[in-house]
Amino acid sequence: LPSDSSQPIRIQANSATLDDKRNTAVYTGDVVITQGTLRLTGARVTLTTNANGELNTMITQGGPATYQQTPEANKPPVKARAETIEYHADRETIVLIRNAFLEQSGNTFQGEHVSYDIQRQVVDAGNSSSGANGGAGSGRIEIVIQPRSRNTEAPSEEPATP
Amino acid sequence: CGFHLRGTGVDSVELTQLDVTAQNRYGRTYQQVLEALEVDGVQVTPTAAYRLQLLNEGQERRAVSYTSSSTPAEYELTSNLTFQIADRQGRPLIGPETLATRRIYVNDKDNIIGTTEEEELLRREMRQDLTRQLLFRLSSISEGDLSSRESRLDQQGN
């Protein structure tokens, strides 16, 4: 929800190593980060904050790392997973890298590099337009667009990953 | 010269049970085949494992010679019967095969009814001829032969 970014961040992990000098904290082992409806999980999360202690990025890695958040009230949550999920707080965007899979109100996106602008709810997949440091060269992206009658009222089901 | 009275009847059918179907269910050919099978000791029942299907009966009349005033002098009648033997699921085990017979008769253009009555008589004889040919053909088919063809079809999985 838009109010998520103002919610407190809670982190659970098996272990954590903090490095105040470089404003980074690394959590490892079943890491679960929640902030409002945002929920990130992964095997290892590197959290960086800017000079005055605000959250900058959260790099989650896992096999796979997962992401879930509800964009607006009573809308189906957006779910995603990838080997690496970068959460950029300033641009409020997440970037999924390698074996990326994202589901947004029934439509699913799959490929090597998918970025999702949480604010404007725009999903950019594939290498050309995302501007981020492109994933593995010319990977193709796969999209499944659910029929309108299905994705409005029906809960979206989880197609098994390849 | 080697001829001897035959032990097994030429047209005695070995199949014990057979179901018989035809497009024209009460047609003369269908009833004649039924009767011939019963005379031969074949029990005709819808529950039989194999089904003799009379698929098609065709008749044709063609002028084969002409009088001096170019009207047809002789007609050739041909009649054919197409049949097949299928299993319970309708898969053909034998055929479809077509039997044929023909007759010639003189056309008398001034005695139309007499000529059509002769044609009717010939069609009855051709029907008996086709039934006899069918019985000849069935007499060489055994239930073992049919079931081996059926199992071969099952192996092919269709």
Place this chain on the structure above:
Amino acid sequence: ANQVQCRPAGNSWACEPLQAPGNLPPRPPRPAPAPAPVTDSVVKAAEPAATLSGGPATPSTDFSRLDWVPREQLSSEQLAAIAPYCGGTYVEPERSGRDDSTPFDQLPVYASADSSRFEQGNQTGVLQGDVLLRQGRLQARADQASFDQANAQAVLEGNVRLRDQGVLVLGDSASMRIDNGETRIDGVEYVVHDARARGTADTLRRRDDAVIVISDGSYTTCEPGQNTWSLHGKDIELDRETGWGEAKHVTLRVKDVPVFYTPYMYFPIDDRRQTGLLVPSFSYSSDNGTEIETPYYINIAPNYDATLYPRYLSERGLQMEGDFRYLHDDNKGTLTAAFLNDSDYGENRWLYGWQHEGGLQSRWSTEVDYTDISDPFYFQDLNTALDARSGTYVNQRAGLTYRGDGWRFQAAVHGYELATITSVTPYERLPQLRLDGANWLGDTGLRFGYNAEYAYFDRNLGSGLLTGKDGIQLDSAGQPILTPDENLVGLQRATGHRVVVSPSISYPWRNSWAFVTPKLRTQSTYYDLNFDSRADGFDYDGANNTPSSTIPVASLDTGLYFDRATSWFGRNLRQTLEPRAFYLYAADEDQDDQPLFDTNQNTFSYSSLFRDNRFSGNDRVADANQLSLGLTSRALEANGTERARASFGQVFYFRDRNVQLLDTDGVARDADKSSSSAYAAEAMYQVSDAWRVNADVIWDPDDSTSDAGSVFAHYQPEPRKVLNMGYRYRNNINTYNALTGAFQRDPDSRIDQSDLSFMWPLNPQWSLIGRWQHDFDQDRTLEAFGGLEYDSCCWKLRVINRYWVDYNEFESVATDDANRGIFLQLVLKGLGSVSGNEVDSLLDDGIPGYREREDNAF
């Protein structure tokens, strides 16, 4: 866990395991520049690179973008399905989901691209870079695609390639409704694989019921790169479900030259062997001058169709013929009609008819065979394309039959309409009631048979002078001729009721090597006649108008089966020897006071030896005290089919045959005193699968008048090669000559005719057609035609030059004149060929084996 596909079903969920593999369907490999190497089973043509957009100029022969696979890359199985002269065929590549029939509004769209951008807010998205979309049976490819999910729209741009079941469409841009599958494509080239057809179109629309609608487009079955013929229509609709195409405002172009326009037409677009349309046939004959016939076929519904035959005859005018057919599993039939305002004949001429068969599945069956013609010269002059050959009459009959177990009852009315003026007016049976049946008497082995008939025979006889087409008909000496009915006298002029009752009892005994069938039958016949009051020397008053007769007939039919194993040319066969003896005794009762309503003398043949009456019909029961001996030998293959059969027999008469037909003076002819019949023999030999020979002969050493015989050979090594050779002779055509009122017994009126016909391919495309029927007795050719057929991948042309002796009723009067005609038949393959078309029925009638050839033609 395998994936479950859940769909909204009412208010609950219907889930079933996904047939498709759990993961996303594999994407076809990226388009390789050249089609993938041929595997032996089915060609796995990769998605050929679209070369529309100004790529390197494709060599003219590479039409792989249209799924066209040249011959050398086809599998043997595919090669067998196309003609030797076709350069290749369209092969639809395999794709998963092709036959998915789920409604579109429940189908997800699988898309893949190089990159995409989706905005959830307004539910729009754009995909770029070799975009491939797949939704159920539809698959589309384009350079770029944009989605508008709110109103279920997808727009594709650049090198669009759309695939539906059996259809490929190439275009510049396309818009797709993803909720019902409706698609519109502009600037189109399309292919319908089953129909082997292709074409272009300004716009092509795939309706939600999968019907393809082409506006301002073309359609042809010619190979890519050939423009021998093509149809150009404002609006062409192709419905693969029914297998029919329909076009409006169509011009036919041959080599891009418009040659023919039709406002509307129907044609088949798959190989369900349906009749089609637009097979123009042109001909010129001395009688009817130039003739052009262009049939229209209208497929009204799956079991109704109609064909119109507009026919222009330069000598006579425009004739409209048509038939309407209906076909249900329990009944079928045809309604026929024709009309011509004949300028040459000076009056309207028409024909209408109804043929019907009903109740095939039920005990009550109905049958109607009724045709009426405007004048007796109708068939002679117009030689209609409908199947009424130069027969001399048409039936006007209707019957109702109840088919019980072992018995039948039939009620019918049966009249005739003569198509000649030199025949005696036939009796009409108004009505005829018949009951026949047989059943076993318990298990005594006795079989009781019965048939009974009541009929009222009526006719109104013509009188006065014979009037032909142009007034009174004169004979060769210039004298007017009497109508044939005038020559009938006495009993021949009687009409009336007749009742026949014929019970029989028989004891058919048989075992594996013999059969014995004694049979006793009596036939009682009763008449109630009314005589024609004309005084011509016949004592009408003294004649008995209620003649009757009851005649017992006894017969004993016996036969034996011998057989032995033998082998001919290395093929082991079972040869049978079946002697048969048939003794017949029938009382000699005078039946000369009985008219001849439906009786005629049967043609003498081997099978007539074993009949218990030498007359057909019920007016005469032949007196007999005779023994027929016959011998039949068959060669049977292991599976019971007859490879050869020969029969030989003769009748020995122990008493003269007094019962004869009436002679011209209304009195019976004199008895037949010979002590034995002619020898009768017949033979059939299936030499090989290609050769079959039939022969029969009737030979009487001491009285050659009744000699007859024929031999006929049919050679068809493969469907395309047909050769028939036949010769027939019959010494005594003992028919009644209606014009002279006497039986024709002059020795030189005999049948001595040969018949040769063939259709032989010179090479896969050219075939020679020929027929020659010659009458050696009159030393004239009855019919001869020669012609050529050129067969190519999308059209076939036949040119036939025909000579045929005109049907001339007054042969004894005027010399017969011959007809010459040139017949041209153009078949546009894929548009169907209309059977019943003049050339088609000419060949079907003249060349046995032609129909089998056509059924296997490409």
